[in-house]
Amino acid sequence: MDPLLSSSSSSSAPKRPCPRDPLAAGGPRVPLDPAAMDRLLEAFLSLSDPSLALDHSLERLISSRVLESDRDRAIEGAIRVGSALLEAAKRSARKRASKHNSASWPLPPDLTVKVFSMLDTQSLCHAAAACSMFNKCATDPLCYANIDLTVAVPKVNNMVVSTMIQRAGKNLQSLKLGIRPSPTSTAEFSQAMSTPKSSMDTFGLPWNEKRSRPRRESSVLTRSCLLALSVDGGTSGALLRRLHLYNIDKMDNSSLCTALVACQSLLDLELIGLHVELRRTLDVVSTHCHSIERLFFESSDTGRDDSLKSPTCIGLVNGCPNLTTLALRGFKLHDHKVRILVKGFRYLRFVDFSTSYSITGMFLRNLGNGTNPLALEVLVLRDCLHLKEVEVSRFLSAVLDGDFKTLRYLDISNKDGLSANNDWNYRCYNPSVIPISRVLKERPDICLMANFPPEGSFIDIEHFSDSEISSSTSFQMMAAAVFGSYSTSSSDSSYSSDPGSGNEDVHDVNFAFYGADSYDEMEFQLA
């Protein structure tokens, strides 16, 4: 906008700024004095029907011109003035909107930034586009401390990830990528899980809501999506405290390991549906993520990953002493390896081995007593195919005897029922051998989930025929038989010949567990 200089024009009529036509060819432009300009504009603005009045006036002006070039200039001038007025009006509207926004927004910028830092990244971008005040707040790196790109629409690519990491700068704390699986259907489960503040102080998350299969859509993220964490000597990775990756199809072992190497301050690692090997991942975590407190690992291919070895368990226990939450779901786990884990972490409180293959529950024996009893608060063994009814029964008996005083949540539900002792093909759907009602009564502090298919009891042990199952007396006989065969088979080969559990390779398993501590110390010395 040209500054309006006071001129020495001898204009008298308010509507006509200058005696000479400023649009005449070759004529100099005479600037208006501000008062005259204001009056002019005032006159325009007070037109009741501007379009009509201006239309006619312009027509008359044009007709009064003789030269064609003068007429062209008249039209150009009208366009110029018209746009200038429009722009001026828009600018004023924006200024007013800005003023209105800052007057009506009740929070100071630092609180606005705080709120923004709690948003997922897509909502943050929406807020930033709402107005300039929000946009300015959204440029604060604090807003990007918790990058959450787990949007439903998989349009997030590697570039977006690195951009957000850059925007976070030194404030980077948490990164979530991929396509979230839908939450578990059990409402009580997630309610019970919504609390554990003791281990989740900084994060305050419900720790266990996701269970089901990955969605149909696949992410466009490639295996290099985490590169930004490793560049510049891993400066960004070193800041990261939480990393959650969901269903990133193209992620592979080496890329994940490279990223984890950089994440030395990691406290919380959640990997669901990635095609990576359990053993390799845990090895990297043990060697580089020594501060880790929460490890949640769900296999992309249930029951197939058999990679976990004892040295890895020992390494993890030694390398990550602060672990309080451990979830390994959908892997092939063996009791003696799992036992290394549950006995080895001093602060372990939350354990979840749902949908695991091979573990029978034997690892739970004699855990809750002795010199260093496991102070477990939550134990989830949902849908473990080879989880044996006898082991569960033994565990619950220990609980009733006063072990596991800190336990407050136990889930042994199984959509296929529990495994019989000798053959995992035989399922126990309604196991009354297990003192569920007693536990509910005597330990009311424990939330016990034991949902089995409603087909009623279906204990099918070799000595009994199907017809005897329904009667209650035969039920008691079956219960006795179960316990009976169990206690007499201390060195029975029936245990090690169990085809499904894969425990064949362990010798003298029963004796080893009865002498729990000595067995474990031996294992530890292997480290």
Place this chain on the structure above:
Amino acid sequence: MAAVASTSAVTQALKTVVLKSSDGEEFVVESLVANQSETIKNMIEDGCVQSDVPVPNVVGSVLAKVVEYWNRHSSGKEEELMEWDKEFLKVDRDVLFDLMNAANFLSTKPLLDLCCQAVADTIKDMSVEDVRDYFGIESDFTEEEEAKIRHDNKWAFE
């Protein structure tokens, strides 16, 4: 030494404090409970408080809610408290903002975090227009500016 002794004497003597809101309402609060406010805690420890604590930025109705929060949070189990918090925050948007500013002024971090999260939860999954409508804000961008913002974060607007 003497200073410490006198401070602890003061804190011991001060069982309750009286908080005065900006519109003159008075609230009697146990000192221990009021310690949830870092601001008040420091004032008491520094011995600046006789009995009345003026809270000039906060009106009575909002201060009442803050005191309610403190009282409820001085005891109780975590799970129950979380349920109570959810109910507690079922207030009008304007009250929520007032609560936030009050919690900020009084340095009660848990309450502040709670309120911020509540506001964030309302913004979550909103479109740009929804955000504007809900908070009564107007766009003050030029067309070019708005186009650039949307382009820079293209993925978020598809």
